[in-house]
Amino acid sequence: MLRVAVAGASGYIGGELLRLLHGHPRATVVAATSDRFTGRRVDGPHPNLRGHTDLCFVGHGDLTGLDLDVLFLATPHRETMARMAGFLKLAGTVIDLSGDFRLRDPETYASYYETPHTAPELIPSFTPGLPEWHRAELATADRISVPGCMATAGILAVRPLAEAGLIEGEVRVDARTGSSGSGASSGSAGAHAERSGALRVFAPTRHRHEAEIAQATGRTVRMTATGVEAVRGVQVLCHTTLAAGVSEKDVRSAFRAAYRDEPFVRIVAQRRGLYRLPEPKILSGSNFCDVGFAVSGETGTAVLIGALDNLVKGGAGGAVQCLNARFGWPERTGLEFPGLHPN
């Protein structure tokens, strides 16, 4: 059994890590940290874990000397880069879920996060935590940076066509997200009476995940992000222009070639039925990212669609999948939950 710990474990991503790691047959959670909840039971902020664990939160300082194999970081951006040097001493493998080590270019980081990067020298040592595109590197990676939730959906939806040279020009991404993406401390903007039923364009331009999709696909990306009525769930609609002569069959083939053997990517592009394109409704709790497409043959445009649970495949589940990839276990280990329908 690997000895693992979660830093920043009282938030939503942290809670989801605890849930998944608790059910993982190869890992034992030896510590979960929280500044705010130190000394209290983890099933307080995470009531779904009642009856599953008696673990209590410890302070960040208590991680020292725990002989950790793996440390998961669910700490806020900015704070994470400031403390990364210390974190790296605590465990052989560090899997970071913050935004601080996703962008390769410190200037881009500074532009999108509106603060200079304080540990740029560490950036190159991190491997992107997306097994579908970095599996080989992950097998030996000791520093892993898991992409953002909307970025994961966007990259998985766009990259097959981008890699195959089937699209040209800008990609316009329309991203939709549930309220859990704002975290457990969302303030008055997140009050139920205000957030319920919202279609809130909270980032009409320049959302941070835009830069990640651009970096991973090599395309210019323009993204809008809208908060929709849901707790969990992300969906992206990526409007693209197809290169001359590209047919729907070519598009389908590119997706198949990319994801045929993937354990957690399903191609959903059916002619009929209720769930014929990806949507997060049936993905809550699961580690799937469903991807699909619709081609407008006459005009040479395609809409590429991705959907996932932002706290699982777009966060904690993606991180556990990286853990599995890193240690050579079957990637579905601990991630078998198929999602619920109806839900």
Added chain:
Amino acid sequence: MLRVAVAGASGYIGGELLRLLHGHPRATVVAATSDRFTGRRVDGPHPNLRGHTDLCFVGHGDLTGLDLDVLFLATPHRETMARMAGFLKLAGTVIDLSGDFRLRDPETYASYYETPHTAPELIPSFTPGLPEWHRAELATADRISVPGCMATAGILAVRPLAEAGLIEGEVRVDARTGSSGSGASSGSAGAHAERSGALRVFAPTRHRHEAEIAQATGRTVRMTATGVEAVRGVQVLCHTTLAAGVSEKDVRSAFRAAYRDEPFVRIVAQRRGLYRLPEPKILSGSNFCDVGFAVSGETGTAVLIGALDNLVKGGAGGAVQCLNARFGWPERTGLEFPGLHPN
């Protein structure tokens, strides 16, 4: 035109008062107070009023010398009783929506609000703001205390049978409420991710509105209050025991006798159809309280049901109806909106 003002106008009840008074043909809002938003436009916290008014919030102190006819109080309980003596000097008629002057007995107040009443001498001077049962008194009342949202639904559902002597024993009230009932500052308990989809029994016993229903009906009342997935809306299910020999026909007759000519109470107790008993879904924005019942003939029990929009009939709309009753205008004045379906 009457000159009216709203104290505590930045909250949800305050905003609803502004909406209704703005559309009222006999009243002009000359001031709206807010500690927090002083100097800012009222359509900031109340974006539905954009394009309807250019009013800005003033401080409480700015009410002096405004020559007000009517002052509406949407201020918090406890603060309201502390400042009531001052409020009463500002306008000929004061309509209070706080909880401070609803309970006639200061001891009961102290027990339910867990604080002593600081102005008990003023309590007897207030008339209950429920036109259906206090119309004559309201015609000359200068101090009006509007009942709580769940209390309004409960009183309107139970009182016809209580008055007619058709029920005996305790009344068990199961109350359900949307998130707007917690006000605009609900804290982390009100965060969308936590509150969405909730069935939260936040008051399994001793909710304050229980005491109001008991006072108005003369029955012992046991009430539970549950937060449900909705922004607006209150529904109460009141489980009662019928007196010996009371039939469904008697129950219906009692409701008809009580509410036949009421402008804002509809009796909804149909044999078929989708909306055959009261529910708040179709009442948002309207001043109706729908009441209904179901009798279990063989056992002598009845469930009495009430539903309303907590911010309208259970708050601001009820207060405006009192205004109309006080000044002898048709009670529907400014309150004609019929509600939406579907919604």
Added chain:
Amino acid sequence: MLRVAVAGASGYIGGELLRLLHGHPRATVVAATSDRFTGRRVDGPHPNLRGHTDLCFVGHGDLTGLDLDVLFLATPHRETMARMAGFLKLAGTVIDLSGDFRLRDPETYASYYETPHTAPELIPSFTPGLPEWHRAELATADRISVPGCMATAGILAVRPLAEAGLIEGEVRVDARTGSSGSGASSGSAGAHAERSGALRVFAPTRHRHEAEIAQATGRTVRMTATGVEAVRGVQVLCHTTLAAGVSEKDVRSAFRAAYRDEPFVRIVAQRRGLYRLPEPKILSGSNFCDVGFAVSGETGTAVLIGALDNLVKGGAGGAVQCLNARFGWPERTGLEFPGLHPN
């Protein structure tokens, strides 16, 4: 008082027409038709009208000889064009809410509706029912065709820039709609357990309203339509490329020039606040279409946003506004409801 009737009055648009016309000071509803509900009360399928009207549905045939001034058509497409010749004999003014007379080109109609147009000779006689852009024509129009709900939002969002020559290239429209847009007979796809929480891309390409926006703006339009968790409400995000040298100030000026004096279009493009861009959450029941924009200065792109209540400004309310425009009444007549917040 004008004598008006509604054909196809048992559906959601029909019910909304009845609600608005019932509250209209210049019109009397003399008949409401329904094949399915003939002889039954209109407040059966429209329970919000309880206590407001005792009207019962009649058959379509019963419209003859009623001496109607205005006939509103909320009948299905295809059926409407087949019966239009007959409808036109029944009233001096016909206001059609079906899709059959919106597209000027019968070939385009045939392509988008997948059926030939059976009354192409009548198309030119209809005036588009969008007062913001056709006010002068509407003042004398006897045949009015109200645009689709998503089309109304899209046209109002895009046309100011299109007319001013500020955009170039294709417009990509991301449209989101609540479940009431599917009508009262939505079948198993509309079952709550399946539709709740959905982000259903039901029309990834070729939605019919796409053709209306293209026709009204002169731009090539690519639209996707997604069903979101809501009953009422439409929001469109229109991704555009700005012409060289166009600044945010130019964009704002174009919107102001177009809508400065409009009673039902509000420009919502604020720097801060919760509701700083248009969203339907606060528009339920109101006739407003809020429009806004976000410019990405460095790249010369803009997202234009429109939001409305699909059953009001995107349907029945738009039709009543046309009625007012046609008969020279203030356009706000009968349409004053400001919407609710929170909701």
Added chain:
Amino acid sequence: MLRVAVAGASGYIGGELLRLLHGHPRATVVAATSDRFTGRRVDGPHPNLRGHTDLCFVGHGDLTGLDLDVLFLATPHRETMARMAGFLKLAGTVIDLSGDFRLRDPETYASYYETPHTAPELIPSFTPGLPEWHRAELATADRISVPGCMATAGILAVRPLAEAGLIEGEVRVDARTGSSGSGASSGSAGAHAERSGALRVFAPTRHRHEAEIAQATGRTVRMTATGVEAVRGVQVLCHTTLAAGVSEKDVRSAFRAAYRDEPFVRIVAQRRGLYRLPEPKILSGSNFCDVGFAVSGETGTAVLIGALDNLVKGGAGGAVQCLNARFGWPERTGLEFPGLHPN
């Protein structure tokens, strides 16, 4: 591996059985029947199973000769009793999720189901499928009848006090349920626009599950059932009168004595925190039934609360737990999913 089949597998309970049995380490699903979907893939109506199974539906007749160990019945009531004799020949163990064999008294059945029981001679041979109260019998039972969803919650909430003699008089049950409880064919009453946001008292008296709770607790039960805004989830509030001298401590002790070692019942009755009483929000997908209570000391009344996922613990999960109990496996086998938070 046990050979199991599911009859009536295209509905929501059937789909949930397939999901759980697919992940069960001791069982193989060899057949799933559906009249309507014969020959089609099970992941059509159950899209969450995509990538998990290639199973296709067969007809009921195709169950013959399959050498089944266990047959689960998710067939409609009335149809189930008519065909039970045939079903019993197909497998050594039959686990019935219909309502037909839950009530021991055929007269009670006839009264609540409004149809005579057509196989009353089979009723005594069925064991109630509630391991918490029938574990010993289940270990050898070949015919098991799983209780209704609201009945399961009600029995688990009330029975500890009823068995211990701590309550007297009637029990008033306020039950709330999500839309999935109406099944996959709910008709126009279940259309999203009508059902969304509902607080629909669809059974003010005489709900069938009332009779089950009465039978299992020996108390007279009066139950109302309300449809609330949720897809999954049941919650019951059971208003009881405590016997003289019974304290909160006695109540807690009775719950502890009953459920201390239960794998799927958690006692949730905390003094503080957000989730201090049971609610279904955090139980989706899990097999837990949370139970709790609130005592009004001064008056001798108690509210007993139960919550569960109607498709899992209140249906398919309960049935799988019975399977485990029947075959001597740990009861958590295949049922480990802890539920999601937030959700």
